Amino acid sequence: MENKKEMRNWLDALNLDHPLVIAGPCSAETEEQVLKIAHELKDTDANYFRAGIWKPRTRPGMFEGVGALGLNWLKKVKEETGMKICTEVANAAHVKLALENDVDLLWIGARSTVSPFIMQEIADALKGTDKPVLIKNPVNPDLSLWLGGIERIYKSGVKNIGAIHRGFSSYQKTKYRNIPEWQLAIEFQNKFPDIPLILDPSHITGNREMIFDVSQTALDLNYDGLMIETHHDPENAWSDAAQQVTPSKLIQIMKDLKIRKETDAEAEYNNALNNLRAQIDIVDHDIISLLGKRMIAADGIGALKKKKNVAVLQSKRWNEILGKMVLEGEEHGLSEEFILRMFKAIHQESINHQEKIING
Numbered sequence: 034m035e036n037k038k039e040m041r042n043w044l045d046a047l048n049l050d051h052p053l054v055i056a057g058p059c060s061a062e063t064e065e066q067v068l069k070i071a072h073e074l075k076d077t078d079a080n081y082f083r084a085g086i087w088k089p090r091t092r093p094g095m096f097e098g099v100g101a102l103g104l105n106w107l108k109k110v111k112e113e114t115g116m117k118i119c120t121e122v123a124n125a126a127h128v129k130l131a132l133e134n135d136v137d138l139l140w141i142g143a144r145s146t147v148s149p150f151i152m153q154e155i156a157d158a159l160k161g162t163d164k165p166v167l168i169k170n171p172v173n174p175d176l177s178l179w180l181g182g183i184e185r186i187y188k189s190g191v192k193n194i195g196a197i198h199r200g201f202s203s204y205q206k207t208k209y210r211n212i213p214e215w216q217l218a219i220e221f222q223n224k225f226p227d228i229p230l231i232l233d234p235s236h237i238t239g240n241r242e243m244i245f246d247v248s249q250t251a252l253d254l255n256y257d258g259l260m261i262e263t264h265h266d267p268e269n270a271w272s273d274a275a276q277q278v279t280p281s282k283l284i285q286i287m288k289d290l291k292i293r294k295e296t297d298a299e300a301e302y303n304n305a306l307n308n309l310r311a312q313i314d315i316v317d318h319d320i321i322s323l324l325g326k327r328m329i330a331a332d333g334i335g336a337l338k339k340k341k342n343v344a345v346l347q348s349k350r351w352n353e354i355l356g357k358m359v360l361e362g363e364e365h366g367l368s369e370e371f372i373l374r375m376f377k378a379i380h381q382e383s384i385n386h387q388e389k390i391i392n393g
């Protein structure tokens with residue numbers, strides 16, 4: 034699959050003056066609930082009304098969605114409000130029902146994207162549809178698996194595609210429900226700049242208080258849209274209560290978000306930008322040359338260790354370096370998270386160098 038300008042045609046055709054917004058409850062619970070939320074979203078920036086009707090839940094016994102019955106409610110949303118409707122599909126039967134009921138956009142969840150068999154089944158069922166299909170990232174941070182899933186759908190003739198970034202699970206406890214791993218989404222954009230990329234801040238944060246900030250980061254990174262779970266009574270939602278916002282909160286979020294443009298032609302801005310970029314180029318060059326010097330020293334240590342038959346990994350020394358660098362980093366306004374990531378990568382490279390020498 035290659036990047037093609039036409040991949041974003043369906044989004045461009047909407048001619049929006051704001052990011053695409055997909056809003057609605059995590060789950061369709063009752064007909065009244067669905068219609069109430071839809072009416073409250075009708076005159077907002079929301080372009081598509083979302084509601085999950087088949088819910089993949091972590092444990093059996095949790096609310097697993099109302100099933101096909103919910104499609105009737107979604108159809109009513111379209112009739113009564115004129116909003117386009119969308120839902121998640123997780124197998125061929127779901128796709129068939131969604132298409133028969135004229136759902137306007139379908140998305141595939143993170144727990145489906147992980148499985149090439151399920152993705153192929155869904156792709157076959159979608160064959161030839163002109164409805165947009167959005168593919169969420171797989172639960173694990175694996176860009177190839179995400180792209181592979183998209184490719185399966187694209188190859189089955191679905192030309193209106195998009196990606197949803199919903200973050201990645203981790204054993205680590207963090208402030209996020211699913212860690213964003215922005216770097217992976219940036220890589221995605223580099224490879225496929227024309228596949229519309231939509232952020233799902235609800236699943237990334239798991240917490241409505243953090244939705245605004247994460248959404249702003251996405252807009253700062255050129256995302257095309259947001260999928261935000263919205264419920265008239267979030268506290269009492271049947272699923273994911275902590276991460277849903279009210280329709281009025283959604284309106285406020287959309288008002289407060291700053292929409293960035295890709296560039297600006299003004300000369301003064303461009304001069305200042307070029308100047309700072311030239312400074313960055315020099316610093317980057319210095320960083321590489323310093324890292325090269327560091328590795329030469331590491332190679333020397335490797336040779337010494339080889340002579341004396343000493344192990345490459347020296348945990349005590351390594352921990353001392355990490356501790357010192359975190360403190361120094363702080364003095365220079367560098368976050369602990371960044372210092373740890375960077376030095377772990379440097380340490381690994383140093384180990385790789387020494388391994389070559391010691392075993393060479």
Ligand SMILES: O=C(O)C(=O)C[C@]1(C(=O)O)C=C[C@@H](O)C=C1
Binds near residue numbers: 331334350383384387
């Ligand atoms: O100090 C050492 O013994 C090294 O090999 C250098 C180094 C490093 O790159 O800083 C690499 C591996 C060890 O685990 C500790 C530190």
